[in-house]
Amino acid sequence: xxxxLIASLSNISGLSCRQATRLAAKAMDTPLDxxxxxxxxCHHMICSTCRNYARQLKLMRSWLxxxxxxxxxxxxxxxxxxxxxxxxxKSEPPSEL
Amino acid sequence: xxxxxxxxxxxxxxxxxxxxxxxxxxxxxxxxxxxxxxxRVRTAEVAEDLVQETFLAAIRSRDQFxxxxxxxxxxxxxxxxKILDYYRKLGxxxxxxxxxxxxxxxxxxxxxxxxxxxxxxxxWKPESDEVTHKEEFWQTMxxxxxxxxxxxxxxxxxxxxxDVPGKEICTxxxxxxxxxxxxLHRARMGxxxxxxVHWFEKS
Numbered sequence: 001x002x003x004x005l006i007a008s009l010s011n012i013s014g015l016s017c018r019q020a021t022r023l024a025a026k027a028m029d030t031p032l033d034x035x036x037x038x039x040x041x042c043h044h045m046i047c048s049t050c051r052n053y054a055r056q057l058k059l060m061r062s063w064l065x066x067x068x069x070x071x072x073x074x075x076x077x078x079x080x081x082x083x084x085x086x087x088x089x090k091s092e093p094p095s096e097l
Numbered sequence: 098x099x100x101x102x103x104x105x106x107x108x109x110x111x112x113x114x115x116x117x118x119x120x121x122x123x124x125x126x127x128x129x130x131x132x133x134x135x136x137r138v139r140t141a142e143v144a145e146d147l148v149q150e151t152f153l154a155a156i157r158s159r160d161q162f163x164x165x166x167x168x169x170x171x172x173x174x175x176x177x178x179k180i181l182d183y184y185r186k187l188g189x190x191x192x193x194x195x196x197x198x199x200x201x202x203x204x205x206x207x208x209x210x211x212x213x214x215x216x217x218x219x220x221w222k223p224e225s226d227e228v229t230h231k232e233e234f235w236q237t238m239x240x241x242x243x244x245x246x247x248x249x250x251x252x253x254x255x256x257x258x259x260d261v262p263g264k265e266i267c268t269x270x271x272x273x274x275x276x277x278x279x280x281l282h283r284a285r286m287g288x289x290x291x292x293x294v295h296w297f298e299k300s
């Protein structure tokens with residue numbers, strides 16, 4: 001019932017949920033034009049699921065930015081690899097100054 | 098010796114007369130470089146190789162280092178280029194996994210283009226700040242990112258982590274813009290789904 005209602009209301013706004021998820025993704029990379037913004041806005045007014053989706057895309061971006069800076073995470077270069085690299089570095093001829 | 102910035106009390110060994118001790122680099126920066134690479138290439142083996150290449154490239158070009166930046170950021174700069182080279186190599190291969198992954202837009206979650214609202218995105222609780230303090234959350238993030246095919250992951254990392262513009266990613270990975278948007282859309286959908294199932298529905 002509710003689903004039907006949402007579907008018919010969404011038809012007025014012109015977007016299906018699938019299209020709304022694509023638009024929300026597009027908005028993460030490039031500014032939407034006026035029409036697209038309006039369509040997405042109208043869809044979000046009536047669809048909490050797509051609202052969640054759009055908000056979560058932004059959340060994930062902020063987490064990933066933080067993730068990229070997480071250089072204090074527990075793993076490190078294995079000690080055997082460190083020794084191997086040191087040996088390789090020592091065998092490099094000294095550069096000319 | 099152009100700079101005294103290299104002279105640290107810990108510097109020792111056969112290269113100490115040059116004020117540069119490359120083996121000290123490995124102890125001081127190795128782990129940090131490794132983690133920087135691991136986040137972006139996901140496989141420990143690949144990350145280790147890239148770090149090794151970085152140190153070798155650094156020792157060959159050490160004369161170009163004038164101490165304008167810190168030793169650390171100089172090395173990270175070299176590593177970034179090594180990671181881009183690795184991505185470029187991925188861009189030359191189209192794999193079956195890519196195609197399979199990109200084809201699937203979670204069809205079972207939609208009915209006639211509308212979310213089956215029982216299966217669609219839920220309200221995540223707790224959001225934001227609270228989760229990022231938990232190491233287990235980041236492990237889930239790592240596991241979920243590991244599910245993405247290599248090329249899709251490369252595109253996604255460049256866009257989301259390092260904020261590289263779409264056009265540059267296309268050139269680097271040798272793909273069209275519409276290809277890129279599909280990749281990013283699917284990566285986002287896949288990661289969201291995975292985090293919801295393996296973190297938010299569990300906690």
